[in-house]
Amino acid sequence: MSDLLKFDLLSASIALKNKEFSSLELTNAYFEAIEQTSALGAYLEILKDRSMDMAKASDKNIKNGTARPLEGLPIGVKDMFCTKDVKTTASSKILENFYPTYESTVTQNLWDDGAVMLGKLSCDEFAMGSSNETAAKGNVVNPWLKNRKMSPGGSSGGSASAVAARSALAATGTDTGGSIRQPAAFCGITGLKPTYGRCSRWGIVAFSSSLDQAGPLTRTVSDAALMLNSMAGHDKKDSTSANLEMPDLMNYLDKGIRGKKIGIPKEYTQDGISDDIVSFYEKSINWLKDSGAEIVPVSLPHTKYALPVYYIIAPAEASSNLARYDGVRYGKRNEAASLDEMYETTRGNGFGDEVKRRIMIGTYVLSSGYYDAYYLKAQKVRRLIKEDFDNVFEEVDYILTPSTPTTSFELGKKQDPLTMYLNDIFTVPASLAGLPGISLPVGLDKSGLPIGIQLIANSFDEPGLISTARVLERSAEFNFIADGAAK
Amino acid sequence: MSNKESIVDIPTVNKIARLSRLNIPEASKQNLTNDLNNILGFVAQLDEVNTSDVEPLASVTGHKLPLRSDKVTDGNIEDLVLKNAPESSSGFFVVPKVIE
Numbered sequence: 001m002s003d004l005l006k007f008d009l010l011s012a013s014i015a016l017k018n019k020e021f022s023s024l025e026l027t028n029a030y031f032e033a034i035e036q037t038s039a040l041g042a043y044l045e046i047l048k049d050r051s052m053d054m055a056k057a058s059d060k061n062i063k064n065g066t067a068r069p070l071e072g073l074p075i076g077v078k079d080m081f082c083t084k085d086v087k088t089t090a091s092s093k094i095l096e097n098f099y100p101t102y103e104s105t106v107t108q109n110l111w112d113d114g115a116v117m118l119g120k121l122s123c124d125e126f127a128m129g130s131s132n133e134t135a136a137k138g139n140v141v142n143p144w145l146k147n148r149k150m151s152p153g154g155s156s157g158g159s160a161s162a163v164a165a166r167s168a169l170a171a172t173g174t175d176t177g178g179s180i181r182q183p184a185a186f187c188g189i190t191g192l193k194p195t196y197g198r199c200s201r202w203g204i205v206a207f208s209s210s211l212d213q214a215g216p217l218t219r220t221v222s223d224a225a226l227m228l229n230s231m232a233g234h235d236k237k238d239s240t241s242a243n244l245e246m247p248d249l250m251n252y253l254d255k256g257i258r259g260k261k262i263g264i265p266k267e268y269t270q271d272g273i274s275d276d277i278v279s280f281y282e283k284s285i286n287w288l289k290d291s292g293a294e295i296v297p298v299s300l301p302h303t304k305y306a307l308p309v310y311y312i313i314a315p316a317e318a319s320s321n322l323a324r325y326d327g328v329r330y331g332k333r334n335e336a337a338s339l340d341e342m343y344e345t346t347r348g349n350g351f352g353d354e355v356k357r358r359i360m361i362g363t364y365v366l367s368s369g370y371y372d373a374y375y376l377k378a379q380k381v382r383r384l385i386k387e388d389f390d391n392v393f394e395e396v397d398y399i400l401t402p403s404t405p406t407t408s409f410e411l412g413k414k415q416d417p418l419t420m421y422l423n424d425i426f427t428v429p430a431s432l433a434g435l436p437g438i439s440l441p442v443g444l445d446k447s448g449l450p451i452g453i454q455l456i457a458n459s460f461d462e463p464g465l466i467s468t469a470r471v472l473e474r475s476a477e478f479n480f481i482a483d484g485a486a487k
Numbered sequence: 488m489s490n491k492e493s494i495v496d497i498p499t500v501n502k503i504a505r506l507s508r509l510n511i512p513e514a515s516k517q518n519l520t521n522d523l524n525n526i527l528g529f530v531a532q533l534d535e536v537n538t539s540d541v542e543p544l545a546s547v548t549g550h551k552l553p554l555r556s557d558k559v560t561d562g563n564i565e566d567l568v569l570k571n572a573p574e575s576s577s578g579f580f581v582v583p584k585v586i587e
Contacts, residue, residue, distance in 0.1 A: 101570055196547050210545065210546055210547070240546065240552075242548065302536070304532075305533060319507065323508075327573060328572065329572055330571035333574070337583065341583075344509060347508055347509050348510025348511065349510070353515075356519075357526075360503050360523060363506050364523070377533050377534075378530075380544070381538060381541075384541060386544060386547065416525065417522055
């Protein structure tokens with residue numbers, strides 16, 4: 001059985017088509033892996049019967065020669081995606097019994113392409129967090145240094161933990177300020193946040209609508225390309241969805257980067273970044289140089305303002321989006337004598353502390369008398385941040401940065417909210433500018449924890465992002481497997 | 488925005504909690520006030536940035552929002568709409584009494 005877990009998404013897809021094993025066998029191997037790694041707490045819902053049916057249908061398609069791009073490949077879904085008749089909680093108590101009556105566009109695209117759904121994966125509550133510690137059902141553990149109970153990062157912590165632990169072949173994530181890239185970095189896997197508008201937001205629980213974007217968490221860059229091919233696409237049901245055909249990313253795996261220019265922003269090497277990360281960042285720069293790229297020092301002068309802008313805009317949009325949880329149309333209700341009291345006690349009990357903090361900040365910065373000073377100001381600085389990137393992309397093709405300032409930290413070490421927010425210092429700027437970014441593992445630090453490096457491309461240049469990331473991946477030769485992974 | 492008036496105290500927290508329709512237990516109000524002050528203090532560094540000639544950026548899509556014709560495309564799914572309601576009756580959502 002364990003042999004089947006060695007296949008990544010792409011190699012498993014080829015092996016299935018060559019009938020080396022069946023989707024049913026592969027899916028079964030993953031259910032054994034889920035059981036073996038259940039102490040990590042990555043899964044909120046396990047859909048054994050449903051996935052067995054999906055796997056059998058896939059085996060039939062493979063037999064009939066009608067296999068689709070992801071035929072028979074078992075994957076996990078972050079609990080932010082609405083899945084028809086399958087409990088969807090966004091890791092919140094307020095949605096503890098929510099069964100959507102529709103399927104999100106992104107997950108529907110995956111099922112239409114033949115993928116098999118293993119289950120729903122934990123995340124920070126409403127995707128608000130960087131450690132997976134705000135999940136209503138408790139912490140998710142990083143499979144690396146499993147005895148030390150490290151954070152998988154967040155908010156897509158369950159997705160990252162499951163892929164690293166080999167209890168899912170790949171998983172979906174959502175990224176608002178780094179929620180795919182930071183957990184991917186912490187768990188030693190690949191995480192890709194596409195350009196804003198590449199993947200439909202329809203049916204994804206809304207957090208910050210001008211930033212939210214779905215993307216894949218996978219073992220390799222090729223897997224990310226294969227999965228994003230299926231996830232992306234124009235959708236009339238999302239007015240911000242880009243009406244733009246994405247080229248088949250599988251054609252860009254081996255294009256190389258000869259003659260390409262890689263920007264190294266001076267603002268991303270500040271105090272507080274760990275020495276091991278700096279050292280692997282320098283190695284990564286040299287790898288790209290050795291592969292034929294030209295290295296260009298660049299400046300993104302407004303970088304230090306990205307986090308303050310984010311912590312105004314994201315809570316503002318969240319306070320508006322989360323107004324829908326009113327105890328009337330769906331979700332949990334706490335009874336009270338009047339309608340207003342019912343709203344207040346329902347929301348007071350249903351939301352966790354971090355979500356409440358963000359709703360409060362958002363309401364404050366949008367309230368009368370403060371709107372211009374905070375919200376409008378943040379939107380103006382957001383433009384300056386985007387213009388920084390526009391200017392740099394006149395000069396270079398890609399930007400290379402560390403994914404995070406530190407590697408994973410131990411769960412349960414109480415941190416104040418601001419310290420936690422600093423985790424996303426390198427991922428938030430590209431989010432504010434709507435740019436695609438990928439984090440991939442390039443090495444281990446002294447304690448044996450994975451280090452992630454981020455590549456950022458211009459809008460809609462996912463093909464080039466994949467080509468460049470593949471070069472880095474081949475140079476880094478990151479072949480380590482987490483000690484807590486399924487055997 | 489970093490002037491004194493913008494720093495929150497417990498009455499401000501009460502007001503914002505009311506606007507947010509959030510019941511905040513008395514015991515956690517001081518901590519929440521401190522957290523909000525820390526966060527608002529942190530974001531106040533935006534004051535340093537000169538934005539006098541900068542237009543606010545609300546969306547990065549670069550495309551105009553698409554329009555569609557005003558036609559019904561969905562409907563007759565009352566049972567689905569009510570399926571997750573904590574309480575419903577005769578095709579309606581039920582809420583606590585709102586008139587005296």
